[in-house]
Amino acid sequence: MLPLAPPRPRPPAPHPPGPAPTWPLSSPPAQETVSGPSFGPTLVVPPPPAPSGRSAMASPATLSCPPAANGPRVRLVVTGDDFGYCPRRDQGMVEAFLAGALTGVSLLVNGASADTAAQLARRHRIPAGLHANLSEGRPVSPSLGSGASLVGPGGFFLGKMGFRKALAEGRVALGEVREELRAQLRCFLDLLGCEPTHVDGHQHVHVLPGVRQVFAEVLQEHGVQYTRVPVEFGLRRCEWLEPQLRTFALAVEEDARAAKEAFEELGLRWPDAYIGLSTMGKDMSVGRIKAAIDQAVQSVLGPEDILQGGRAVTLELMTHPGYPSVSPTSGCGEGPDAFSRSWERLHELQILLDPALHNFYRQRSIKLCAFEDF
Numbered sequence: 001m002l003p004l005a006p007p008r009p010r011p012p013a014p015h016p017p018g019p020a021p022t023w024p025l026s027s028p029p030a031q032e033t034v035s036g037p038s039f040g041p042t043l044v045v046p047p048p049p050a051p052s053g054r055s056a057m058a059s060p061a062t063l064s065c066p067p068a069a070n071g072p073r074v075r076l077v078v079t080g081d082d083f084g085y086c087p088r089r090d091q092g093m094v095e096a097f098l099a100g101a102l103t104g105v106s107l108l109v110n111g112a113s114a115d116t117a118a119q120l121a122r123r124h125r126i127p128a129g130l131h132a133n134l135s136e137g138r139p140v141s142p143s144l145g146s147g148a149s150l151v152g153p154g155g156f157f158l159g160k161m162g163f164r165k166a167l168a169e170g171r172v173a174l175g176e177v178r179e180e181l182r183a184q185l186r187c188f189l190d191l192l193g194c195e196p197t198h199v200d201g202h203q204h205v206h207v208l209p210g211v212r213q214v215f216a217e218v219l220q221e222h223g224v225q226y227t228r229v230p231v232e233f234g235l236r237r238c239e240w241l242e243p244q245l246r247t248f249a250l251a252v253e254e255d256a257r258a259a260k261e262a263f264e265e266l267g268l269r270w271p272d273a274y275i276g277l278s279t280m281g282k283d284m285s286v287g288r289i290k291a292a293i294d295q296a297v298q299s300v301l302g303p304e305d306i307l308q309g310g311r312a313v314t315l316e317l318m319t320h321p322g323y324p325s326v327s328p329t330s331g332c333g334e335g336p337d338a339f340s341r342s343w344e345r346l347h348e349l350q351i352l353l354d355p356a357l358h359n360f361y362r363q364r365s366i367k368l369c370a371f372e373d374f
Contacts (some may be wrong), residue, residue, distance in 0.1 A: 006369035026041035038047075072258025074297060074366045075373070077102045077271060077316040078352070079228075081131055082202070083121070084111035085322075085340065086330030090120055092322030092349045097126050101352040102319070104370045106200055109187040110140050111334050118191035127370035129198035129226075130188045132181055132215065134205045135163040137332020141183035149173040156334055160203045167208055178194050181218045189229060198371045200228035206254045207259040216266040225370040227263060228316060229270045230256045232293070233299040238278040249277040269374075271298045286357045289317065293366070312333060314374065321349035 082095040083105035090113055096102040104127035107117060121128045134150060135157050144150055149172050151159050158166055166172050188196055199219055200206060206215045207230065219227065231253050241249060263270070271294035279288050291316065300313050322345045325336035339345075351357065361368065 014302070039339060059117070073312045074293075074364065075312070075314050075369045076103075076293070076313070076361070076366050077371060078368060079129070079198075079200075079316060079318055080202075080322075081318060081320050082106070082108055082111070082322075082340075083128070083131070084108040084114035084117035085332070086111070086325040087113045087116060088330070089113075089322030089340070089345065090117045092345070094120050094124060094126070096321050096349060096352055098125065099353055100358070100368065103127065103368050104129065106198070107188065107196075108133055108137075108202060108332060109184050109191065110137045112330050112332065114187075114191060121192065127197045127372055128188075128192055129200065129371065130184060131202045132184055132199055133157070133202040133332065134177060134180060134208055134211070135203050136337075137334060139180050139183070140187050141180045143179060144176055148176055150176050161206065163340045164208065167210060172210070174210055177211055178214045178218060181215060181254040182221075185218065185222050185224075195281050196220055196224060198226035198228070199224050201252060204207075204230055204255070207252065207255040209255065209258070212255075212259040213262045216262050216268055219268060220266045225267070225269050226374070227268050227270050228274065228318070229260060229263065230274050230318070232274055232277045232292075233296050235278055238283075240283060241278060248300055250275065271314040271316040273297070273313070273315045274318070275315065280320060280341070280348075281339065282347060284319075284348050284351050286351055286354050286360070289351070289357060290360050293317075293360075293364070319348055319352060320345060321352055323349070324348070 022228035040071060053065075078101065080096065080102045083090060083093055084107045084294060093102060093105055097105070105117075105121065107121070107130045108114060108131045109122070110116070110133055118128075136159065137157060138155055139148070139150060139157065146155055149166065150157060150163075152162065157163065163172070185196070185199075199215075201215070205211055206227065215227075219225075235249060235253055238246070275289070275292045275296060279285075296315055297313050320339075324342060324345055325331070325340040327335050360366075
């Protein structure tokens with residue numbers, strides 16, 4: 001049995017208001033609703049907080065989803081990051097996928113439950129990408145021993161900020177980055193029996209200076225087309241973000257903007273808009289996702305696109321749903337971190353399953369899909 005549901009968090013502040021959406025599509029009949037998912041006996045979810053209310057595909061795919069009247073065609077990828085981190089996280093993601101709330105996952109091949117997570121993905125046919133990891137746990141490549149620049153004491157990676165500091169100081173050997181990324185892609189292939197649908201970066205390491213070029217080259221070697229560019233429309237106006245998280249998020253966005261050129265040169269593609277830096281953990285709400293999607297679509301479209309509905313828009317929502325992690329079967333060799341042990345993962349799962357969010361998708365004629373559907 002799962003532990004008792006956590007205390008209901010204080011409702012978050014609303015997403016900063018933008019201009020009134022001009023792209024909403026024809027609404028469904030008044031009697032049309034979306035039924036809530038059928039929760040299994042192991043799913044214990046606290047009452048949701050009161051609803052309150054982001055970003056480019058370099059070569060946009062031609063989408064087959066029909067446009068609604070007077071509106072654009074919109075496809076949304078909802079990705080669950082850190083698949084393979086722990087069995088309880090994986091359980092929540094599988095339930096979200098089966099309920100139609102997630103469209104794919106990003107697998108940590110050095111995670112504690114990577115093997116069983118891969119089995120779940122194969123059994124349930126969950127589209128899976130690689131969550132390239134250079135900052136947490138142990139390397140996959142056997143050649144990266146204790147003297148490697150990517151690892152510290154005990155043979156573990158240097159951590160989210162430790163890796164960034166070492167990279168900025170010129171202490172990271174990019175040849176080791178290349179070897180580790182190749183090793184993780186080989187490991188993914190061994191676990192899943194196929195190449196990943198996409199590759200993104202754990203803690204956004206893939207957009208960092210130096211790493212971004214190596215990352216794009218390795219993906220090109222393996223024929224992987226899709227990645228993530230975490231540039232989020234309106235991020236600077238998200239006043240609810242805690243100072244430390246806000247500083248990190250803005251730095252990620254700056255690196256991501258700079259990474260676009262390297263990604264484009266090597267043929268990588270990504271959705272027109274990204275959402276996730278402002279809606280992670282306790283900061284996620286149905287209202288914020290709704291407002292972020294509306295604003296992201298408007299940021300992509302021109303006036304003629306909005307009026308004619310001829311422009312296809314692709315979005316990615318980054319999420320981290322699941323049940324709180326417990327030791328010792330969690331993490332990447334060092335045990336679960338505080339975020340993974342907290343109620344915030346369960347909060348994300350709850351929000352993604354909320355019928356109000358799925359009603360919104362219907363009202364906007366947003367089609368959920370995976371990268372492989374582009």
